Amino acid sequence: MSAIADVARRAGVAKATASRALSGRGYVSEETRSKVIAAAAQIGYVASPNAASLVTGRTQSVGVIIPFISRWFFAEVLESLEQALLARGYDMTLYNLPTHSAERERVFDFFLARKRFDGVISVGVELSDTEVAQLHRMGRPLVGIGGETPGAHTVAIDDIATARLATEHLLTLGHTDIRHVGGDQAHQMDFAVHTKRLTGFTEAMRTAGLPTDNGFSACAFTVPGGYEAGLALLADPHQRPTAVFAASDEIAVGLIIAARELGLHLPDDLSVIGIDGHPYAEMFQLTTIEQHPRNQATLTVDTLLTELENTPTTTTTHLVTRAPTNLVTRSSTSPPR
Incomplete structure (x- = not known):
């Protein structure tokens, strides 16, 4: 069986250098690392994880x-x-x-x-x-x-700051009748994401001196969830907001589909912003806060x-x-x- 010494000899480096290159621990230049990896592949050398674990105390x-x-x-x-x-x-x-x-x-x-x-x-x-x-x-x-x-x-x-930024974008554009469509407060994701995004929305609206009563609609964090919430929120033209902050891009996409089904045109009749940076966002030309x-x-x-x-x-x-x-x-x- 090939040993680390054989790899080092073929690559023209010291055994310690070959070991660092193959283990990923310690600095080795990319050129040297490539030479060592190529040498190991040529002679079929595979480092023993059990042996490495005994020496380093690590399992990788x-x-x-x-x-x-x-x-x-x-x-x-x-x-x-x-x-x-x-x-x-x-x-x-x-x-x-x-x-x-x-x-x-x-x-x-x-x-x-x-x-x-x-x-x-x-x-x-x-x-x-x-x-x-x-x-x-x-x-x-x-x-x-x-x-x-x-x-x-x-x-x-920072979910609160991110939600606040999304709402402030709509406020900066001149919207005052803004609703938030997000997760059900009684069925939280871990870390209270639903509550934090509602809190950011509420803080931005109150800072702008705008009411938040009846400004929230709950739905599932999915496209169908946003679609159902959109149909309910946008159906009555006398109660329809001019803008919606959706707690996720998938909710926002569902809202957009519902709005189109109701004959609304974005952004003339309705503005929508989400959070995520989902691939759907570009497809639907959705304004969003990307979280990468x-x-x-x-x-x-x-x-x-x-x-x-x-x-x-x-x-x-x-x-x-x-x-x-x-x-x-x-x-x-x-x-x-």
């Missing part, structure tokens, strides 16, 4: 817990997490984490405890203090995406691997890195007629 594996894998935001994050981890030489094990239940307890009590992960990434899951403490006891550094998690470093947009889930994923991987290199595995850092968002203006919004 990360556990990822996530509530959904089919919804757009989560699918974008998941794909980018995998790409970023693979590029850094790490494997990924995925756990589709249910709400608080016996199945969720088994993930923490059995699977995460049995598997030897170097760290854990939590995507859109509001972990309890007990669950965070359990990960720390197992020596698992934790980085989250989607909201603040006490005892962990998290990457998240792929960038959030890459930043999360960088954060986790930095913690692995620079801090003890029992870190209890409580730090939030705010992921940037940006307004993209398209033809779904304009000043009111």
Whole structure:
């Protein structure tokens, strides 16, 4: 069986350099890394993960817990997490984490405890203090995406500020009769995303001196949800607003479809803005606040691997890195007629 010494000799580098190039730990120039990888491929060398683990104490594996894998935001994050981890030489094990239940307890009590992960990434899951403490006891550094998690470093947009910005865009255009269509307050996503986006809307309206009574309609965070809410909100021409802030791009797309079905023209009869940066946004010429889930994923991987290199595995850092968002203006919004 080929050994690391054979790879080093063929690549014309020291054994330590060849090891760094193949493991992804420590600095190696891209030119040298390419030479070492090519040499390893030529002689069929494959590093033993078990041997590397014995030497370094690392498994080069990360556990990822996530509530959904089919919804757009989560699918974008998941794909980018995998790409970023693979590029850094790490494997990924995925756990589709249910709400608080016996199945969720088994993930923490059995699977995460049995598997030897170097760290854990939590995507859109509001972990309890007990669950965070359990990960720390197992020596698992934790980085989250989607909201603040006490005892962990998290990457998240500011949902209140983002919703406020979306509403302020409509206000700046001159709209005063604005409604918010968002998630049901009685059935929250983790980290109270529905409430935070309603709060941002309410703050912007009150700052502008405008009423917020009857300014909110609840629906599912889906295109059909937005469509149903749109039909109900826009059907009566005497009660119809001039603008709508939708809590997600999918809701906004559903609203646009409903508006067209009712004979309305955007943006002459109605302005609509969403949040996300979904591919549908460009297709429907939707003005939106982009939140870049792929960038959030890459930043999360960088954060986790930095913690692995620079801090003890029992870190209890409580730090939030705010992921940037940006307004993209398209033809779904304009000043009111």
